[in-house]
Amino acid sequence: MDPNDKEWISEQDRVNKVVEEVKNKIVKLSERTAKIKDRVIDIRKNFWEDVTVNLDEPDDIIETQASLKQQAEFLSERERSHGQLSEQLKTLERLEDSPYFGRIDFKEEGEKDTESIYIGISSLMDKNEDDFLIYDWRAPISSLYYDYPPGKAQFEAVDQTIHGEIEVKRQYIIRNAKIKGMFDTGLTIGDHLLQSVLGNNANTQMKSIVATIQREQNQIIRNEKSDLLVVQGVAGSGKTSAALQRVAYLLYRYREMLTADNIVLFSPNPLFNSYVATVLPELGEENMKQTTFHQYLDSELGKQFTIETPFEQMEFYLNGSGDTYADRVQGIGYKAGLDFKRLLEDFVSQLGEKGIQFRNLTFRGKRIITKIEIENYFYRLDDNLSIPNRMELVSKWLLGRLKEMEQAEQNKDWVLEETELLGKDEYLDIHQQLQDENMFTEDTFDDFLREEYLLRKRVVSKKLKPLKQKVKRLFFVDIKKTYTKLYVEKRFAPKKVHQVPSNWDNICKQTVINLQDKYLTWEDATPFLYFKKLMLGFNANRLIQHLFIDEAQDYSPLQFAFLRKMFPSSRVTLLGDINQAIYAHAIHEETLLSDKMKEKHERITLTRSYRSTKPIVEFTKSFMEHGHLIEPFNREGEKPQLVEVESTEILNEKIVQQINEYQETGYETIAIITKTMKEAKFVYQWLSNRLEVKIMDEAAHTFQKGLLIIPAYLAKGIEFDAVIIHNASKSHYNKELERNLFYTACTRAMHDLSMFSLGQPSPFIEQISKDKFKHYKVHAIQKSNR
Numbered sequence: 132m133d134p135n136d137k138e139w140i141s142e143q144d145r146v147n148k149v150v151e152e153v154k155n156k157i158v159k160l161s162e163r164t165a166k167i168k169d170r171v172i173d174i175r176k177n178f179w180e181d182v183t184v185n186l187d188e189p190d191d192i193i194e195t196q197a198s199l200k201q202q203a204e205f206l207s208e209r210e211r212s213h214g215q216l217s218e219q220l221k222t223l224e225r226l227e228d229s230p231y232f233g234r235i236d237f238k239e240e241g242e243k244d245t246e247s248i249y250i251g252i253s254s255l256m257d258k259n260e261d262d263f264l265i266y267d268w269r270a271p272i273s274s275l276y277y278d279y280p281p282g283k284a285q286f287e288a289v290d291q292t293i294h295g296e297i298e299v300k301r302q303y304i305i306r307n308a309k310i311k312g313m314f315d316t317g318l319t320i321g322d323h324l325l326q327s328v329l330g331n332n333a334n335t336q337m338k339s340i341v342a343t344i345q346r347e348q349n350q351i352i353r354n355e356k357s358d359l360l361v362v363q364g365v366a367g368s369g370k371t372s373a374a375l376q377r378v379a380y381l382l383y384r385y386r387e388m389l390t391a392d393n394i395v396l397f398s399p400n401p402l403f404n405s406y407v408a409t410v411l412p413e414l415g416e417e418n419m420k421q422t423t424f425h426q427y428l429d430s431e432l433g434k435q436f437t438i439e440t441p442f443e444q445m446e447f448y449l450n451g452s453g454d455t456y457a458d459r460v461q462g463i464g465y466k467a468g469l470d471f472k473r474l475l476e477d478f479v480s481q482l483g484e485k486g487i488q489f490r491n492l493t494f495r496g497k498r499i500i501t502k503i504e505i506e507n508y509f510y511r512l513d514d515n516l517s518i519p520n521r522m523e524l525v526s527k528w529l530l531g532r533l534k535e536m537e538q539a540e541q542n543k544d545w546v547l548e549e550t551e552l553l554g555k556d557e558y559l560d561i562h563q564q565l566q567d568e569n570m571f572t573e574d575t576f577d578d579f580l581r582e583e584y585l586l587r588k589r590v591v592s593k594k595l596k597p598l599k600q601k602v603k604r605l606f607f608v609d610i611k612k613t614y615t616k617l618y619v620e621k622r623f624a625p626k627k628v629h630q631v632p633s634n635w636d637n638i639c640k641q642t643v644i645n646l647q648d649k650y651l652t653w654e655d656a657t658p659f660l661y662f663k664k665l666m667l668g669f670n671a672n673r674l675i676q677h678l679f680i681d682e683a684q685d686y687s688p689l690q691f692a693f694l695r696k697m698f699p700s701s702r703v704t705l706l707g708d709i710n711q712a713i714y715a716h717a718i719h720e721e722t723l724l725s726d727k728m729k730e731k732h733e734r735i736t737l738t739r740s741y742r743s744t745k746p747i748v749e750f751t752k753s754f755m756e757h758g759h760l761i762e763p764f765n766r767e768g769e770k771p772q773l774v775e776v777e778s779t780e781i782l783n784e785k786i787v788q789q790i791n792e793y794q795e796t797g798y799e800t801i802a803i804i805t806k807t808m809k810e811a812k813f814v815y816q817w818l819s820n821r822l823e824v825k826i827m828d829e830a831a832h833t834f835q836k837g838l839l840i841i842p843a844y845l846a847k848g849i850e851f852d853a854v855i856i857h858n859a860s861k862s863h864y865n866k867e868l869e870r871n872l873f874y875t876a877c878t879r880a881m882h883d884l885s886m887f888s889l890g891q892p893s894p895f896i897e898q899i900s901k902d903k904f905k906h907y908k909v910h911a912i913q914k915s916n917r
């Protein structure tokens with residue numbers, strides 16, 4: 132349709148009217164917001180004047196506290212409503228720019244009239260609050276737009292299914308309140324809009340896909356039935372996008388009982404956190420909590436251990452060699468699996484009878500309760516009780532012992548000496564306490580004794596406090612030493628059922644050395660924490676109602692089982708791609724997404740890839756095992772190219788030429804993707820002398836437009852206009868796991884992909900039919916290869 136068309140003019144007319152109403156609402160809301168803001172400033176300014184402060188009598192103090200509390204609550208309530216109104220204002224401002232993106236004309240069965248439903252990022256009522264000018268994309272009726280082409284259709288309303296017919300389905304591109312494009316579409320969501328969205332340059336922040344959600348993605352977003360939803364989606368199929376839209380949907384659907392604080396997303400790396408940070412705010416929602424699994428483990432164990440990151444493990448795996456290397460790789464595989472989980476559980480049940488290592492309790496340098504006493508007490512408790520329950524009883528018993536000791540200790544000489552070190556405040560405090568209790572008599576000697584008694588009591592209690600805290604936190608169990616026993620003591624040696632690898636003894640030696648160094652390798656961190664929780668109790672997190680795990684293929688079965696225990700009341704959405712499993716354990720163990728998953732779950736498979744152009748998808752799917760199942764979205768572009776060179780000098784020159792070409796094309800994000808960090812540093816060393824370039828390491832939290840160098844595992848989940856594979860040679864990408872890494876790297880490209888190989892190219896490329904890419908052999912430096 133074009134702008135002179137009658138239909139177009141009348142649609143623009145409607146846009147104008149709706150925008151007019153949006154503006155009215157903005158004016159009204161701004162006035163209300165300004166009033167509340169003034170009131171907040173007012174309350175802050177006069178806070179103390181409006182509070183009755185009187186500290187003379189105990190009753191007055193209580194009254195003052197109540198008055199203070201009331202005033203603070205009043206203020207925070209106002210602040211909250213100010214915050215909410217500001218959010219609403221921001222949403223209205225977005226509607227002012229682009230009020231809606233879709234329309235369906237729906238004739239409900241049994242009704243005479245057809246209703247036009249306009250769909251946008253938020254609902255908007257008309258002036259009299261009678262009719263919807265815009266429906267929120269998450270409203271039940273809006274699902275029609277995503278699920279059906281014109282024709283018979285139905286949707287689930289609150290308590291019934293509504294049937295009817297879609298007569299018109301239309302899409303709009305509206306910017307600055309002007310219709311820029313308008314398409315009637317027969318398909319679910321037409322290709323026009325998708326083409327135009329996907330053809331744009333990549334961004335350093337992920338975009339919301341609300342206007343073009345596809346039917347199969349909508350199933351993920353609106354799924355309400357499953358406790359465990361598993362999404363296997365090929366690279367670029369919109370898993371992460373769907374996950375974020377799902378969060379927005381859940382926040383809308385359950386707005387009475389669910390807030391962003393009840394949702395947590397485990398993401399692959401810190402860079403990714405910032406990459407997706409703007410999607411939800413753009414939709415007028417708050418961001419869910421986000422963390423990486425490493426950050427989570429570090430928050431639990433970081434005080435006691437240095438925890439290897441998965442990326443460090445990956446560097447080790449990709450760069451290492453030799454005997455100890457082979458041992459560790461075996462260990463990585465074994466410790467990822469459920470056999471090892473069983474081994475840990477069996478170990479713990481043996482410990483229920485014997486073998487837990489306790490710590491002595493010491494006070495002022497002296498042993499006051501020995502580990503043997505604690506051990507004896509523990510093992511005399513009813514062994515039908517779980518270990519964590521028994522630990523609680525031990526803790527109670529120890530606290531009782533400390534209490535007895537506290538009294539005995541008060542009369543010792545050291546206490547008197549330390550009373551002299553007490554500060555003035557504490558003296559005053561005790562004085563006040565005596566007064567409050569009406570303890571002062573006329574007899575100064577008695578008063579003196581009472582005061583001294585209280586002072587002594589205070590000194591001892593202060594001194595004992597850290598120890599009591601430790602007892603409450605069950606520090607009297609030496610978890611590390613106990614865990615180590617699994618690897619050193621014969622009586623805990625694995626049985627046949629545990630299926631340990633043949634080099635278990637060597638794995639044990641390596642593990643013990645690391646534990647002694649207070650170093651937890653990535654493969655040991657979760658098992659150790661799992662063991663710790665089995666011993667001390669899980670303290671499960673019941674606040675979290677929805678758990679999202681992105682890049683789920685990178686979690687081992689053991690890690691997942693652990694997360695399930697930690698978040699027992701959560702519904703779980705797992706999103707990932709078997710083809711992008713890049714961690715060493717994946718060669719030994721099933722990834723979470725394999726269809727052999729035992730737990731009851733619902734599975735959705737996404738096979739259409741939206742990120743890359745058709746030639747890039749045709750190329751990348753050709754070297755993956757089930758690649759024929761991947762469907763490209765029909766977006767044209769250049770075929771990927773392979774440049775084979777004979778010397779490093781030519782290689783470097785060709786890469787610089789390629790970068791220049793990409794920059795001239797107008798690409799804003801160009802990534803040189805390497806296999807390892809080591810390789811990334813190497814490239815940076817020579818390239819930074821020639822071009823403006825940034826290197827991304829695992830500490831990177833944000834990235835800007837421009838040229839950057841990044842190892843494949845950090846580029847996970849992210850995309851770039853153009854990707855350059857610095858070294859696609861046989862010596863570099865050869866092993867099976869490197870296939871997935873290579874696939875992950877190549878599939879980051881939206882519009883263009885070039886690979887360089889010094890000598891023979893990777894067998895993964897060589898197996899691809901020649902018509903899928905351009906192959907240049909360069910013997911000397913030329914000007915351009917396109």
Ligand SMILES: Nc1ncnc2c1ncn2[C@@H]1O[C@H](COP(=O)(O)OP(=O)(O)OP(=O)(O)O)[C@@H](O)[C@H]1O
Nearest residue numbers: 340343344345366367368369370371372741742848
């Ligand atoms: N329905 C859609 N409409 C518009 N763009 C989409 C849609 N689905 C996916 N995309 C785009 O495709 C690209 C890839 O999406 P996303 O990153 O969510 O995929 P993914 O499956 O998580 O990818 P990967 O596993 O490779 O990291 C993004 O640019 C996203 O905006």
